[in-house]
Amino acid sequence: METGEPEEQGSTESGSSAFRGSTWTPTPRLLRICSPSQSTWLSSLAYTEPFHYRGRSHRIAPRPEPRLLRLRPTSLRTQDISHLLAGVFRSLYTAEVIGEDVSASLIKARGSEDARHEEFVDELQQIREIYKQRLDEVEMLERHIIQARARALAEKERVMHQAKVSVLETFIKMPPVKTVFRWCVDNELLQKHHLICPDDYYSDTVPFCSAPKGTSVPGYAKQTISCEKRSIPKKELSKESEASCRKTVTKFEDQLDYTVDSLTWDSSLKAKLKTKETSKKASPPKNKNWMNHLRMPQREQERRLLARMESRNRFLKNPRFFPPNTPHGGKSLLFPPKKPALIGEFQSEKLGQSCDDVPVFLAKPPIGFFTDYEIGPVYEMVISLQNTTATSRYLRVLPPSTPYFALGLGMFPGKGGMVAPGMTCQYTVQFLPDCLGDFDDFILVETQSAHTLLIPLQARRPPPVLTLSPVLDCGYCLIGGMKITRFICKNVGFSVGKFCIMPKKSWPPSSFRVLFHPTSLGKVEKTFIIVCDNCQIKELVTVGIGQLVALDLIYISGEKSQPEPGELTDLTAQHFIRFEPENLQSTARKQLLIRNATHVELAFHWQIMKPNLQCLMPGETYSMDSIKYHPDRETAFSIMPKMGVLNPHTDHEFILSFSPHELRNFHSVLQMVLEEVPEPMSLEVDTLKDPSYAVDDVVVLEVEVKGSVEPFQVLLEPYTLVIPGENYIGVNVKKDFKMWNNSKSPIRYMWGKISDCHIIEVEPCTGTIEPNEVEDFELNFTGGVPGPTSQDLLCEIKDSPSPVVLHIEAAFKGPALVINVSALQFGLLRLGQRATSSIQIQNISQLPAVWHMKESLVCLEERREDVSPFSIEPSSCQVQPLGECRVDITLEALHCQHLQTVLELEVVNGAWSYLPVYAEVQEPHVYLKSSQLEVSNLYLGVPTKATVTLVNGTLLPTHFHWGKLLGHQANFCTAKISPRRGTLGPTEERQLKLELTTHTQEELTDLVLPCTVSGMKEPLVLGISGKPQGLQVAITISAEDSDSSVPSTELWPGHPEELRLDFGSTVPLRTRVNRQLILSNCSPIQTPFTLKFEYFGSPQNSLSQKPSLPDMPPALLKMARTRERLAKREQLDFMESMLSHGKGAAFFPHTSQGMLGAHQQLSINITGCANMWGEYWDSLICTVGDLPPTVIPVHMAVVGCPISSLRTTYYTTDQFQKEPVIRFGTQVSGGDTITRVLRLNNSSPCDIRLDWETYVPEDKEDRLVELLVLYGPPFPLRDQAGNDLVCPETPESSSSIWSSSPSNMSDFSHGASQSAEGSSSDGASQKIISVILQEHEGVPSDHPYCVSPKQVVVPAGGSSSIYISFTPMVLGPDILHKVECVGYALGFMSLDNEVERELPGRRHRLQDFAVGPLRLDLHCYVRPAQLSLELDYGGGVEFRHQASDLILEQPCSGVLSELVTTHHLKLTNTTEIPHYFRLLVSKPFSVSQDGAGHGHRAPGPGREHQCEEETAAVGQQLVLHPQENMLVNVSFSLSLELLSYQKLPADQMLPGVDIQQNPSGEKEMVFTQNLLLEYTNHTTQVVPLRAIVAVPELQLSTSWVDFGTCFVNQKQVCEVYLMNLSGCRSYWTVLTGQQEPDKGPVAFGVSPGSGLLEARPVNAPPSSVTLQVFFTARSSKLYESTLVVEGVLGEKACALRLRGQGSYDERYLSPHQL
DSSP states (O other), X not given: OOOSOHHHHHHHHHHHGGGTTOEEOOOHHHHTOOOTTOSOXXXXXXXXXXXXXXXXXXXXXXXXXXXXXXXXXXXXXXXXXXXXXXXXXXXXXXXXXXXXXXXXXXXXXXXXXXXXXXXXXXHHHHHHHHHHHHHHHHHHXXXXXXXXHHHHHHHHHHHHHHHHHHOOSOOOOSOOSOOOHHHHSOHXXXXXXXXXXXXXXXXXXXXXXXXXXXXXXXXXXXXXXXXXXXXXXXXHHHXXXXXXXXTTTHHXXXXXXXXXXXXXXXXXXXXXXXXXXXXXXXXXXXXXXXXXXXXXXXXXXXXXXXXXXXXXXXXXXXXXGSOTTSTTXXXXXXXXXXXXXXXXXXXXXXXXXXXXXXXXXXXXXXXXXXXXXXXXXXXXXXXXXXXXXXXXXXXXXXXXXXXXXXXXXXXXXXXXXXXXXXXXEEXXXXXXXXXXXXXXXXXXXXXXXXXXXXXXXXXXXXXXXXXXXXXXXXXXXXXXOOOOOOOXXXXXSSSOOOOOOOOGGGOSOOOOOOOOOOOSSEEEEEEEEEXXXXXXXXXXXXXXXXXXXXXXXXXXXXXXXXXXXXXXXXXXXXXXXXXXXXXXXXXXXXXXXXXXOSSSOEEEEEXXXXXXXXXXXXXXXXXXXXXXXXXXXXXXXXXXOOEEEXXXXXXXXXXEEEOOOSSSOEEEEEEEEEEEEEOOOOOOTTOOSOOOOOEEEEEEEEEEEEEOBOOOOEEEESSEEEOOSOEETTOEEEEEEEEEEOSSSOEEEEEOOBOSSSEEEEESOEEEEOTTEEEEEEEEEEOOSSEEEEEEEEEXXXXXXXXXXXXXXXXXXXXXXXXXXXXXXXXXXXXXXXXXXXXXXXXXXXXXXXXXXXXXHHHHHHHTOSSOSEEEESSEEEEXXXXXXXXXXXXXXXXXXXXEEEEEEEETTSOOEEEEEEEEEEOOOEEXXXXXXXXXXXXXTOOEEEEEEEEEOSSSOEEEEEOOOBSTXXXXXXXXXXXXXXXXXXXXXXXXXXXXXXXXXSOBOSOEEEEEETTOSSOEEEEEEEEEEOOOEEEEEEETTOSSOEEEEEEESSOOOOOOEEOOSOEETTOOEEEEEEEEEOSXXXXXXXXXXXXXXXXXXXXXXXXXXXXXXXXXXXSHHHHHXXXXXXXXXXXXXXXXXXXXXXXXXXXXXXXXXXXXEEEEEEEEEESSOEEEEEEEEEEETTSOOEEEEEEEEEESOSEESSOTTOOOSSSSOOOOOEEEEEEETTOOOEEEXXXXXXXXXXXXXXXXXXEEEOOOTTOOEEEEEEESOSSOOBOTTSOBOOXXXXXXXXXXXXXXXXXXXXXXXXXXXXXXXXXXXOSSOOOOEEEXXXXXXXXXXXXXXXXXXXXXXXXXXXEEEEEEEXXXXXXXXXXXXXXXXXXEEEEEEEOOOHHHHEETTTEEOOOGGGSOOEEEEEEEEEEOOOOEEEESSXXXXXXXXXXXXXXXXXXXXXXXSEEEEEEEEEEEOOSSSOEEEEEEOBTTEEEEEESOOGGGBOSSOOOOOOGGGTBOOXXXXXXXXXXXXXXXXXXXXXXXXXXXXXXXXXXXXOTTEEEEEOTTSOEEEEEEEEEEEXXXXXXXXXXXXXXXXXXXXXXXXXXXXXXXXXETTOEEEEEEEEEEOSSSOEEEEEEEOOOBSOSSSOOEEEEOOEEEEOOOOTTSXXXXXXXXXXXXXXXXXXXXXXXXXXXXXXXXXXXXXXXXXXXXXXGGSOGGGO
């Protein structure tokens, strides 16, 4: 009766198990589908709400599991159900979700006009926000749980650390205390998010505050719950035990405080007693050797040690690893354990229940019962298995054995498949009935228990009860008639029943058959009922599928064919195939795959028809009348196989062939005809007879095919044969070529032949070439006529309308003659000369050649000659193959001409040759290039040379000869020509040298020189002319080393131009200035000259005086430095010699007289120098030969200052000597005045007065120039006191409009210069008012620089001294670096001697502002007094202390009253000046000098102490020289007095003391002071000092402890943690306050009372110590007190309030005292 398939059931089982824990209920749509044979299965719906069956089954709609889309897990224990979800939900589970990027893009790009799309985007945005919110919540929960676990782990490690310290025995790594995770996690937060929290599995309440803890006992040392319940205290046991048992257990009472388990105690006690009784009766052992090993006392000692060792290693094993039927297997949660009885009761009592009967898991419901079921649906129920033991357990569930029940995967409360105590796991049981009978099965649950839990599975359906009588009485009826009688049948049972009635003879049926005749497309189902004799029925579903004929052309080999635009195609064809163009007699094939899409065999055959072609307009359809069926008899298409049977749902291969037989296009339609296809007809469903139906042949597939024919594709390679070069006629030439057959069929060819003037053949001439093959051919070509030829050779191809043409090009030649010369050169021939030349003619071919040579007629016509001047011997001949012959050619020169002609060599049947002939026929011709010679630069009595050019105008060599001078002036001249005679070469130009000397100054007009030439009838004549000149000298003046001359020149004789020798207007003092006087002799006449200065001339022996070499080694003289110094010394001596006359200036010509040669240009150096400023004038007299003397004016203006601070022997080549800067170095701000003595040297021959003014530079944009108005002399004479020595009526100089600071005295006003000139011309007149305009550079100031005396006279050639002082300025406190002080002093020069000031016509010297002053640049640096500070380590001058540093290592030794710490401060003087200073500092800091030697102490008073100011200072003045350092000890004194400042209020806190406290609780005292460095200039330097003292900060874990109500005289202990929040150790003590009531014994106590608390580690929790607070109630009163924790370092006291109530009620008695 089972018609279902096991595979479908198994898949349904696994598919439904994916939804364990969910409720399966059928929807109205599912309720209508009750048959399991339906073709489409619907998905079940899952609900997340919990469901309790209460013993009633529920059905769901049947659905087999679809094909899995993911692989099953390989492990049987895995709970991965992703493959099940993928199989059930398919695309809903496996499809790609809308990711974050896609959703963000959709939200960002919103704004569509589609309202539905906008609604979708809004919902998507809301979902994304909810999703992000939940992710944040998950992250928050995960972070909270991790932090809670970290805090719990830290607490656990702390307790374990304490346990290691307190327990002296070996530490065992077991949980020492209960976990504190429940106090670290937020239970409300976990419950809010539906997570399991500690409150779910802890039954005890959390205390309001944590109680104080005493000495912690490790967890492994405590008794377990089971041990406490099964153990009896030692005291109780000793009181209630029987006397008979006291002797037995005496040894155990000394070692154990608690007895062992009651079960083991009974057995062990009996065993010991029995052993003791039987030991007396036992016979001695046979082997007594064991008694000789150890003595009795030693054996007992070893046994005690072994027992102690075993007791220490006897740990409690996890009850989970014990079977539940063992004593340590864990207690049951169903049966409460009994309290252990006294030892005396052990023997009389028995256990009420055995451990074997305790169940491990309970099933809810205990029996899986299904009822009210039908055939088809699937029913489910959930069975829960609850762990009833006190330990976590594993289990294994075995599925049912029958196919009607299935078991899903289990749902466990946690990971790993373990069930905690009291928790349940759930399994889903599915029931799939195939009939309405009864079903029984069971489920086995295997655990650690010895008994397997069996859960029965039952399915019971109450049978229907019909009220139909066993006998149905129809009454009476006539024979042949019909009577209808109604009988009422009722079902009085509790389930629906179906029944049928049939004749007994028809039961049971022998066999049955099913007739299937579909009338529609698709799946057809019909249900039949099978009734069994056991009153059970079963549904049988027959299924069939009706199909229509369906054929698909699924593949066509080759490329896809598409009709061309506008191409006519068949009207009814479904497919179009086009063949590539083919050749005649070739075959092309295509593969067709046709699929029979039905599951029925179909017979077929093919037929080829002509296409139905009709031109239709767009949108127009064809009519069936236009469809004609005409077989195509001349088709070129065929298909194989032509007929056959198409197998069901199979692909069949067909070969379509195209074989054209004529050159045209082919177009046909292939039709597949199915044979005997039935026509659809209606049929009654209930008819069982065979129906008759009509069949017919049907065309189901039409394929339109097209094919075209193309001509043969034949390719010649190469398509043109070009025979290279020239071949001889009559020689056979062979050439290879190829012919390709690119056609699709073989070709037959036949080559033609040519034999008219040339013979052309091809081998082989006939043959066959396969498709895509090539054949090699050879061409034979024999030339008959010389010259190029072009031929076309034809090749006939069978069945081809046109032949193949091979184009051939070739060139042939006859015999070839070669002349051994390329041209015939006769060269130059004199008129009438006859010349002969020979040539060789060679036959380079293998054929005999006949030739003939003559001159070209064209050349004769061009020369207009009839007879050729050439004679050729022989003129014609025959030359054998590779032979040669000689030919003589003679030319007769009859005319003067340039002959160029060609001789023609004619060859029979060969190429002609041409021989060029060249000849030149001339007669002699010589001429002068210039027949008249004009001689320039002709001077009296001086030979003058000239050039004469003689030219040969022909190619003939010619002889010449010069004669004598002819003419009237030939006697006054002498002419020499070289060479006088010679031969001119062809076209030669020869230059002849002519030397002419005249003895008169008359102009030459009648003078000729003749020349005779051979071969010419008349001689050549050269005419000579010219004007002789006298002496000419030019004078030019230029600067030294200058190419450009001064334009002042003078020529003698003539009109002299004005000459001037100017040495410049700014000539520096004591500097040599050179000018050049150039004498140019413009004539070749030699003459003498002399040079002389009138007033400032130097002695003539100045240049001749040579300095003597110093007395030094020769090696030193060769040094460059020595040579340079000697050269400067030589220049100095030369200038001293020039200026020895004392006039202040001197001029010296280096060459004063000499001889000026012919055409000589003589440069004479003239040197001018001066040692005194002024303007000088002189005259230079120049006399040359007989010419009149020339006077040249000389001028030189000298500038500069002859006074210098350098030595007089120092000279430089610079134009302007700059005085060195007077530097005062670096001075301390506000220091003493510094004075420098400067010696001034006067190198001039005059006494010079200097008036000094000091200036400070000033750079202002609004002050560019200064206007000075002076009244009277600018600088009058002063006496030694500084008063002016002027007459009372003489006004003094008035002050200027602006401050005068002249820097460049060359820019004075025009008015001032005019007044100066007036004063010079008239000595009695004086300037009254002077106006000076000059550049503004500085302001006059006597601070910080000053020069004294203000007026000083430096004698001529002597020296004077002045004093320059500098007073350092006082810098501000904000200036840290050195400040540059720049100034300058100007010394204005004056001459008191009138003669020295001016010599009329010779010199003029300015003074005062008109002459540049002597400038002295002054420079100094002023810097504040400051030293560089450097510590011995980085971080600044900072002290770090802990207040606990005052505590000694042994706290009992006491506390230090003061602790001094010293840091080293390094003082470095990085400046260039010494620093004098003192060190000052206030308490608690102090300084002392270290490492300072005698050089560091400054002269002065001794050390001073300023105790009244409470300062610790080094009172002695110290000095630190430049680039030296000093080490100073800076100390900080830590004392208890300083620590007491932390208790002061904020408004009373001392200056420099600050109390800081961090958020973490660390407290520090910060002391700040300044170390002052007081310098002698009353400035100070501040060095910040900072000291940080970490002070302890104590804190209690709670501020009050309430012991609650305690039993009187029972000691209660509470633990309080004392924490040190700072990084400093604390020595603390506990003080007990007043107790209330204050009378009676002390109720409160604390231990320990004092101690040392370590500092808090960095980045770690505060260090703490546990205080055990004791409370012992003395009466039933309320006790209150206060404990105060104080430190010896001034810590803030911590108060702990204590409270406790005493009571005599025994319910407050501790459990361990019951």
